[in-house]
Amino acid sequence: MTQTVELPLWLFLLIVVFAMITLASHFLFPSVRWFFRRRLERAVKRLNNRLQRPIQPFKLARRHDMIQRLIYDPQVGQAVQTHAQEKGIPEGVAFEQARRYAREIVPSFSAVAYFSIAIRLARMLSNAFYDVRLSYTDEDALKAIDPDATVVFVMNHRSNMDYVLVTYLAAQQSALSYAVGEWARVWPLSRLIRAMGAYFIRRKSGSDLYRQVLACYVRHATEAGVTQAMFPEGGLSLTGALGRPKLGLLKYIIDGTAEDGRDVVFVPVALNYDRVLEDTILTRAALGSERRFRARIGVITRWILKQIWRRVIGRYKRFGLASVRYGLPISLRAFRADHKRDLMTDLARDLMACISDAIPLVPAPAACWLVQDQGELPEAEAIDLIAGLMQRDGVSDAANRASIEAAIDQLVERRILKRSNGKISQSGQRVDLLHYYAASAPLSSGGGDAAGAKEISASAGS
Numbered sequence: 349m350t351q352t353v354e355l356p357l358w359l360f361l362l363i364v365v366f367a368m369i370t371l372a373s374h375f376l377f378p379s380v381r382w383f384f385r386r387r388l389e390r391a392v393k394r395l396n397n398r399l400q401r402p403i404q405p406f407k408l409a410r411r412h413d414m415i416q417r418l419i420y421d422p423q424v425g426q427a428v429q430t431h432a433q434e435k436g437i438p439e440g441v442a443f444e445q446a447r448r449y450a451r452e453i454v455p456s457f458s459a460v461a462y463f464s465i466a467i468r469l470a471r472m473l474s475n476a477f478y479d480v481r482l483s484y485t486d487e488d489a490l491k492a493i494d495p496d497a498t499v500v501f502v503m504n505h506r507s508n509m510d511y512v513l514v515t516y517l518a519a520q521q522s523a524l525s526y527a528v529g530e531w532a533r534v535w536p537l538s539r540l541i542r543a544m545g546a547y548f549i550r551r552k553s554g555s556d557l558y559r560q561v562l563a564c565y566v567r568h569a570t571e572a573g574v575t576q577a578m579f580p581e582g583g584l585s586l587t588g589a590l591g592r593p594k595l596g597l598l599k600y601i602i603d604g605t606a607e608d609g610r611d612v613v614f615v616p617v618a619l620n621y622d623r624v625l626e627d628t629i630l631t632r633a634a635l636g637s638e639r640r641f642r643a644r645i646g647v648i649t650r651w652i653l654k655q656i657w658r659r660v661i662g663r664y665k666r667f668g669l670a671s672v673r674y675g676l677p678i679s680l681r682a683f684r685a686d687h688k689r690d691l692m693t694d695l696a697r698d699l700m701a702c703i704s705d706a707i708p709l710v711p712a713p714a715a716c717w718l719v720q721d722q723g724e725l726p727e728a729e730a731i732d733l734i735a736g737l738m739q740r741d742g743v744s745d746a747a748n749r750a751s752i753e754a755a756i757d758q759l760v761e762r763r764i765l766k767r768s769n770g771k772i773s774q775s776g777q778r779v780d781l782l783h784y785y786a787a788s789a790p791l792s793s794g795g796g797d798a799a800g801a802k803e804i805s806a807s808a809g810s
Contacts, residue, residue: 406572407523407545411456418450418565419443427560442557449561455525457545462523466544470516477509478621478670479751482517485675485706490615493677497611498573500601502699504590504617504707505579506788507624509670514577514617515544517672522575527597529583549597551582559596566597567604570612576601577617580699584626586634588713588788590704593696602692605680616675616699618706620713620788622668622755631780668712668755675706704790709737711748711755713789715772719765720786724773727756 406414418424424446432442474480484490493499501524503510511526518524526546541548549562569576582594605612624630658664678698687694714734718725731752738748756772759765764782766775774782 402522404573406569407457407525407574411454414454414568415447415450418454418561418568419447421564421568423564423567424450424561427557431555431557446557446561449555449558450565453547453549453562453565455542455545455547457523457525458543459523461543462545463519466515467519470512471519474509474513474516474670477625477667478513479666479668480513480517481669481671481708483671483673483708485673487674489677490674493613493615494611496573497613497679498570498605499575499613499615500570501575501577501615501617502703503577503579504619504703505581505584506588506619506621507584507626509621509625510579510619513619513670513672518577524577525569525574526577527579563600563603566600570601570604571610573610580696584630585788586630588784588786590700590707593700595692595696598696599692602680602695607681607684612680614678614680614695614699616678616702616706618673618675618703618708620669620671620708620710620790622670622710622712622751623758625667627781627784631784634780665754665758668758669710669751671708671710673706673708675702678702707788707790709734709790711738711752712759713785714738714791715752715756715759716764716782716785717789717791719772719774720782724771727767727770727772730756730772 409417428439428442428446431437431445432439435442499522501514501518503514515524523545526544527549528541528546529549529551547565550558553559578597580593580598581591582596583591585591601612655664678695680695683695683698684691711734714737715730718730718733731749734752735745735748738752739745756765756767760767760772760775762781763775763777764785765772
């Protein structure tokens with residue numbers, strides 16, 4: 349036992365390395381993970397004290413545990429068996445396919461990444477690009493939502509800035525879980541989006557197994573009370589107007605909610621912009637038969653560098669107003685009691701109607717609608733008409749007028765409108781953008797300001 353053993357140096361070093369790995373994996377790493385996990389739990393507890401809707405334990409669970417929970421769910425198990433029978437493949441192969449779907453869908457939420465990085469970045473970008481305004485149809489109704497209910501923000505989709513803007517404005521309420529399309533499954537963007545709690549979905553998947561795995565995840569998140577955000581239109585509006593709702597996610601939420609279980613409250617959120625950053629790309633895509641967004645990385649990079657250079661030389665201007673309004677919340681439990689037959693269709697229709705009614709009026713779309721409706725009118729008269737409608741948001745008349753003048757200047761600079769002898773009219777050069785912004789004004793969509801549209805149209809024509 350005390351004899352000397354002679355070993356080659358390479359073998360001795362190999363033994364030392366394996367011993368260090370064993371020590372680290374069995375003693376050091378678990379201790380380090382426990383230390384940071386404890387710190388994270390304390391940080392989340394302090395964070396939950398200031399959030400209106402605390403972060404649910406489901407959202408903080410380890411990604412591996414969530415994937416395991418998902419693939420061993422009875423609903424997914426039945427789907428695996430059905431898929432194996434239909435395709436004539438072993439159940440083990442179908443099970444591994446379900447596991448891949450689960451790994452693709454399940455996020456890896458990080459409270460540190462969300463509240464320390466994402467929220468600050470969202471605030472910086474929102475205020476750098478826009479003058480952000482927030483309003484409510486009924487703020488008291490939002491405050492009266494059951495604290496135990498699952499809240500789902502349902503929004504119109506105008507721009508990719510929607511994600512940034514609503515994340516920033518909802519920072520005091522909770523961490524939002526978005527459904528993100530396949531466009532974001534690009535490394536390293538995908539890692540950041542997963543860390544923010546978003547889950548990826550395939551918009552056009554023909555696999556019933558995939559749909560069952562996705563439906564199961566949405567059900568688990570809804571039952572756990574995770575605050576979610578969804579775009580019922582399924583994609584960006586190419587025309588500026590509200591699109592028809594897609595019922596997929598809405599169906600998963602309804603099907604996964606028991607009548608005697610946790611209530612789900614849908615909160616309509618309406619967004620509108622003086623300038624949509626992707627407007628040229630969207631109007632160009634509207635001319636084709638497919639939704640193809642040809643935004644090359646070189647074009648995007650040049651645009652970013654141009655904005656940075658303008659800021660450096662002091663010539664940078666923000667893109668006007670970005671306005672967000674919360675509509676009247678809809679309780680699924682109460683809605684289900686009144687709509688037994690066509691629950692999903694009726695709910696989708698009512699949600700889109702609430703969004704339409706809540707769309708805020710911003711100056712650029714209003715000016716485009718006026719010019720499209722009247723052809724030509726005095727600029728001072730247009731400012732008076734738009735300012736009169738914007739007063740409902742509780743913003744001072746002086747601030748509204750300043751934003752309206754800046755919006756008209758921007759439209760003239762972009763050759764959407766032209767100014768001549770104190771009057772504004774169509775420039776005839778960028779008609780597609782004129783129609784796009786006119787369609788986004790609630791004056792033309794039958795929204796909350798539709799009643800005032802006839803009044804200002806009559807006033808402008810007289």
